[in-house]
Amino acid sequence: MPNPVLLNNLQHADLRVLTRPGADLGDAIMGVTTFPAEFRDVQACYPIVFRKTTDGLGFEPIALFGFQDGENLFLQGQRWDAPYIPLMHQRQPFLIGISGEELMVNVDLDHPRVSQSEGEAVFKPHGGTTEFLDQTNAMLFAIHQGLQATQGFLAALLEHELVESFALDVQLNDGSQHRLAGFYTINEDRLQALGGEAIARLHQAGYLQPIYLIIASLSNFRSLIDRKNASLHV
Template sequence: MANHAPLNNVDHKNLRVVTTRGAQYGDAVMSALTFPAEFRDLQACYPIVFAQDGNGSYDAIALLGFEQGENLFLGPNGWDAPAIPLTVERQPFMIGRGDELSVHIDLDSPRVRDGGIEGEALFLTYGGTSEYMERISSVLRTIHDGLAASRAFVTALVELELIESFVLDVELDDGSQNRLAGFYTINEDRLAQLSADQLAALHAKGYLQAIYMAVASLAQFRALIQRKNRANGSLR
């Protein structure tokens, strides 16, 4: 169970965080929340799709596998991709509720060490923040701003009827039939039918590039299927 606490350089001066990637550290996840500002980096590695958020809207997510608890980018040498979603990188930190400038840490995370030499130090000997902690603070601010901007982006997609559900049927090399369902993507036919004014409005808001990045990312399904085949082969 998570044990969140506001981070400070008195109570947590000796804390260190393991940055190695692996299932034992909580990285065995099927997807990662993302946002338009991150699409350019992630589209070269992962399919970017949308999932309903329970409130009638949608979240953008990067797919890392085909089933719960499966991350096909984890290997013996850590994370096998040049870009890691920021919502994964930020673990075990989060922004405190009600105060976007307050950094919290999950003290029960398997990444957290109290003392020793394993992992990255959070604070310097005399109380200043380490370069690692500065990076995490920047990541958290980017996530906070990105998720806030994502709400308006998704609203624009919904208003233009650009989001549609899809089903992906896959036959793996072992002959098994698999279906990925419950996700949504950009309706390319509808996108092609938008007027010049509608496209200009999307471009003016910075949304058009993100849309095309999400569409382009679907080509990564081929690579994800190849990873799944390799993973199945290693289990036999």
């Protein structure tokens, strides 16, 4: 279970963070939440799909790394085989804390990336923040802004009924068949049927580009299948 606490330079003066990729450090995951502001970078590497939120009442966009729980086809030992790692994964073991209107930095002390002896230092010997922590703060702020903007984006998709469920049937080189189900994508037929006024509103709100980036990202399923086939020979 996560153990988030407010980060401070007194209790966590010796805190270090392991930044290398590794299954032992929490990288063996099927996917991670993303947001429209980073879709351009994400779609260059990963399929972007939607899944239901844990309360079942809404949706969230995610970048897919594999076809089943615990599978990350981009993880090659201690190397992440892609030029971009989504920010929601890069941020670990840090989390955003909110006190009133103020954003705080929390750290999950039970996360496997937390160390006292190796990795990137969080604080300088005399208490100042390191460049690593400054970069993390900027990352967390970008995530916060991105997640806030996601709410309006999803509301617009649902208003125009642009979210539909899909299933992907995959036959691998070894003859085994797999089905990816439980996810959602853009209903391209409904998108094409939208009137000029609706399209103009989506464009004005900045939502049209991320819609098309999601659609473009689906071509990455081909390379994901290739990675899955390659993993059968490892």
